[in-house]
Amino acid sequence: MAQFYSAKRRVTTRQIMTVTVTDLDGSGQGVAHHHGKTLFVSGALPGEQAEVEIVEEKRSWARARTKRLLSTSPERVAPACPYFGRCGGCQQQHASPELQQRSKAKALSRLLSQQIGEPVAVENIIAGSAYGYRRRARLGLHYHARSQTLQMGFRQAASSELVAITQCPVLKPELDALLQPLHQVLSSLQAVRRLGHAELVLADNGPLLVLRHLDPLSAADREKLERFSHSQQVALFLAPDSETLEQIAGEMPFYQLDGLTLTFSPRDFIQVNGELNQQMVAQAMAWLDLQPTDRLLDLFCGMGNFTLPSGKRVENVTGVEGVAALVAKGAYNAGLNNLNNIAFYQHNLEEEVTAQPWAAEGFNKVLLDPARAGAAEAIPHIIKLAPESVVYVSCNPTTLARDSQIFLAAGYRPERITLLDMFPHTGHVESMVLFSRK
Incomplete structure (x- = not known):
């Protein structure tokens, strides 16, 4: 006679506990501690006491969601969107914009300090409208x-x-x-x-x-x-x-940028926050202190968001981008704006660059704006060029911290750090760092 066995269903009892939130991490989760374990609590703000439910547990940390607030922070605000809490687009509309910005800056500073091995401070925060910003x-x-x-x-x-x-x-x-x-x-x-x-x-x-x-x-x-x-x-x-x-x-x-006209295809990447993009480009130009004799290398240049404004200020600019369509659009826009001192090249910057025709040029300044994966493969070549200054625009603090170690080991110092509040109410953190050679 055959016997059939079925695995017993594992019954998990959700833990409910009362905690006091002490901090907000960069992605907008409240941070609390319970019996020596760090809890990341969605929906709770610093200073608030809440009943929370554990939804994921690891050895040294756990995730929890707020069941009931027992006290509320003065920086808790009413979300402007009726879908907040259901729609996945925004995670922080319940926190004041100022709290969001401070928390992201604090998390960025902490991460960079840990990786670099010395205290690093975010110098300033560039912010715009908290609503009505996505184009x-x-x-x-x-x-x-x-x-x-x-x-x-x-x-x-x-x-x-x-x-x-x-x-x-x-x-x-x-x-x-x-x-x-x-x-x-x-x-x-x-x-x-x-x-x-x-x-x-x-x-x-x-x-x-x-x-x-x-x-x-x-x-x-x-x-x-x-x-x-x-x-x-x-x-x-x-x-x-x-x-x-x-x-x-x-x-x-x-779109218009720094007095220039940049045409684009509807499928081309452009910065979602146009107001912050204007401020970001202006800050990068100021940090690089571009002069008429400078030769600038712009890596991960897209269709020329930084490349074209730089072309107005320097002897020449070379932009390198992995997507051929964006390279073609950048070259078109350079011609449209009568910028004849700009050259665009297509190359996957995750691959070896030494044999590329632009790689041996004598650049004295560099700007890079990589995707979330960072620029670990390109940075060794940047260091070989020995530029006097490098501006690194980052959309991922983790890879920025990793890449910063490479610059530090090569004798570069993070002179200035800015948080760019490019995506209010979300956990995305954009930042910009100026590295200078000792």
């Missing part, structure tokens, strides 16, 4: 068969589920105003069941829409979308696949 948004689209409705919105935190929205206070007002009419027109399409996502971008010459559709659109659907683009004064681009972009209505977008 780009990618909206998920999902047709709900049971209710026969189109859901449009952002993903929940750590989930693929959509939170359907009708407003978003962190978007630029011009984009926020488009959410409801956009949902209406998309819901009316024959292809409503076969839509991928919608992307809204606010350029200096107006908003644009990129619609990803999974099947060819009918003539009637295309006509509806064109009418929408004209009535809402939105440039319209259709994307039948991840490579193709069909311009239906409106002009190609551009």
